[in-house]
Amino acid sequence: MKEHPIKDSGDISSLMREMMSLVFEEALDGELEEELGYSRYDYKNKDTKNSRKGHSKKMHTSYGDMELDIPRDRNGEFEPQIIQKHQDTLTQDMENKILSMYAKGITQGDIRAYFYEIYGVEVSESTISRITDLKL
Numbered sequence: 001m002k003e004h005p006i007k008d009s010g011d012i013s014s015l016m017r018e019m020m021s022l023v024f025e026e027a028l029d030g031e032l033e034e035e036l037g038y039s040r041y042d043y044k045n046k047d048t049k050n051s052r053k054g055h056s057k058k059m060h061t062s063y064g065d066m067e068l069d070i071p072r073d074r075n076g077e078f079e080p081q082i083i084q085k086h087q088d089t090l091t092q093d094m095e096n097k098i099l100s101m102y103a104k105g106i107t108q109g110d111i112r113a114y115f116y117e118i119y120g121v122e123v124s125e126s127t128i129s130r131i132t133d134l135k136l
Helices: 009-036 092-104 108-119 125-133
Strands: 052-061 064-073
Touching: 009 052, 009 064, 009 125, 092 108
Parallel strands: none
Antiparallel strands: 052 064
16 A cells, blocks of 8 residues: 655645645746746747846745745836735635635636636736646
8 A cells, every 4th residue: 555645734734835836836927928928938039128037035824934936027027916026925815715726626717716806806818727737
C-alpha cells in the first residue's frame, strides 16, 4: 500500500500555499501579458516600450507566509487586479473561493463570476483560461 505524503496539518498548509501560489502566479502573469500585449519571450509581437521587470513579494495567508512571484513592468504602469499593489495579506474568504474553484470543477464563466464577486473587476478570459488549464 502506498503511503500518503500528507502526515500532519503542516503538510496540508504547505500544500495549500503551493496551490494558491501556482494559481495566483499564473493569473498575474496573464494579467501582465494582456497589459503589455505580448507573451513572455514573444518579442516579435512587442508593440510597446514597456517590458517585464522582475517580481517577488511575501504574502501572509491563513496557511502561513508564502513567497509569491508578482510580475512588475519597467514603467510601473501595471496595476494587477487579482492582488493589488502593496497588498500583503490574502483573506481566508478569498483563499477559500480560489481553492473551491478547483474542488468544484466549475466552469470558466463561474470562475469569472467568483473573481468579479471577490475583486469587483472583470478578469480576462486569458487569465481564467490559465487558471483552469493549470495542472498541479
